[in-house]
Amino acid sequence: MDGRAAGPDRHRLAGRHRPAGPLGGPHVTLPHRTGALSGVVVLDLSRVLAGPYCAEILADFGATVIKIENPRDPDVTRGFPPYLRHGDEELSGYFAQYNRGKLGITLDLATEAGKQALIDLAKRADIVIENFRPGTMDKLGVGYDVLHEANPRLVYTAISGYGQTGRNRTKPAFDSTAQAAGGLWSMNGSPDGVPVRVGTVIGDLAATLFAVTGTLTALRHAERTGAGQLVDVAQVDSVVALTENAVVNYTVDGVVATHTGNQHPWVRPYELFPCADGYVFFGGYTDKFWRLSCELFGTPEHAADPEIDSMRKRFEKDVYERRVRPIVLGWFAERTKDELEALAGDTVPLTAVKDVGEVVDDPATAEREMVIAVDHEEFGPVRMFGQPVKLSETPADTTLRASRLGEHTQLVLTALAGYDADTVAALREAGAI
Known part of the structure; x- marks a missing residue:
């Protein structure tokens, strides 16, 4: 989030705020979703992959997910290849794949009005997901403590490189950081060569899946007790948990795992x-x-x-x-x-x-609906991977496209935060949205 000057006077904006129901005020409501997570409201403040994918999985199963981006510094993956083009406009296939099914709004959390708007949204939400470096949201004044005070039942999922605690918590991290620090990089590669990075962003993806597990576990507790909590997921921790028997081999026998190429450490032929x-x-x-x-x-x-x-x-x-x-x-x-x-x-x-071409074109892939086409209006359909979790009674809905930047700002602030049109206009004039 960038460091713009504070927006309009908070008291002037607060005076126009009115209470709203769980999914909207008396005149404007959010689009109805069906599925196992129907009625669950998620504020997705995350960027790039681990957080957005976590939120997308929840959206696939019916949660109302609101992607919140800075109006002047949006999710960087909007500029990632590959691109679909329509005239002078372009759409990132990468962004489309990890943000389907979400409503899109903009908030500048460096403004007082933007902070207050997030707090007002959090009062009506069930889950917040962010993947900033630990301490970033606190510095902005909208960290876990602030949002938890506004909504004690809120589940606050924070995904980071090294976690919210520990000596490394403030270090910058990417997927390859996690592969290196979590031991996986040292285990991958041919026996006579150098260690080789796993060929996908396994640190991000592992954190995604553990974050989904932690978020739904905490949501179950909040629904039962009314008490939300902080869900702390680290990429490095997630990679450590993927190293199979390497940890016990070391703790029990003192054997340090190394790169064994395409062979299993002891299972043969395999x-x-x-x-x-x-x-x-x-x-x-x-x-x-x-x-x-x-x-x-x-x-x-x-x-x-x-x-x-x-x-x-x-x-x-x-x-x-x-x-x-x-x-x-x-x-x-x-x-x-x-x-x-x-x-x-x-x-x-x-x-x-x-x-990958053979996988996409394999009839078995189509039978499992693991390559789907999501319509992006003038850009046409974007073929992307589907949802691997198949529920017999409440299947995933993967048909909804990713939103344009700020596409649903007016709708969400009106329906969920209870703001009237003048309040939204004042936020826009102040640069808070």
Whole structure:
């Protein structure tokens, strides 16, 4: 949020405020949403990915999510590629993917009027989500303590790099910060090479998912008791929680995890294998899957070979490299990905390694509604990933587009904060919206 001068006199604005119901005043209401979270109001102050995606997931399931941006410093991802264009206008596909289903308003929290407007909105909200560096919202005068006092049942979710407590809390952080500080970067890469960053923003995405879990857990408590709370989610903590057995391997046996390439640390065979036209993953490591694989590929004798006839024997690295891996390489060398999946994919864990284009065009992806088209009016449809959580009775609604900057400011301030038209006009004149 930028540091503009304070807006119009707070008392003048406050004099025009009138109480509103949970989702609106007597004359103007917010759009009705259906779904499991229908009636839940979320104020999304976050930017870029972890926070916006958390809020979007709630929106998919029916929450009324209000994305709040600074009018002069909006979410930076509005400028991220790829772009759809209509005349001189452009729409970020990245922004569209992580902000669907939200109402959009602008507030400058550096102004007194903007601060008060946020407080008035928070009085009627259930959840606030932000992902600023710890202390930023406090400096602006609208941190957890202030908003909790205004609305004791408010769930306040704060996503940050290192968390709200601890010696590193004020350090700047990005996704790669979390991968580095959380140990994951050191575990990824080929054995004879340097550590390699995971090929997606796993620190952001892990924080997103833990934030959704924490937010809904705290919301359940607030609904039962009337008491809100602070939900503190750190990217680094989230990455640590994704390192599988690495922590206990170190605490129990003193073994430090390192980069093992495409192989599992001890489960074998369970890795990437080349084939005639690319690569496949094969994980036939159990005795059952090994026997079935040997039969499918015409070498049943390998299942009874006394040197490799049990999972524990095949797990031995020397035995695996000398005996098992050459067998598997021989099975796959002359067959294509499609041939291998057709032969064995329904019986044992064998899957073609697909690029994103192949995933998007795969009929199985369409069957699961994991690539959807969201209409963005004059820009046309934007194809993006869908909602992986499938609820049988209250399914997600992923049809609503991302909002334009400040598109719903008048509506939200009128319906949720109870402001009249003159108050909104004064806010606009003062640069607070």
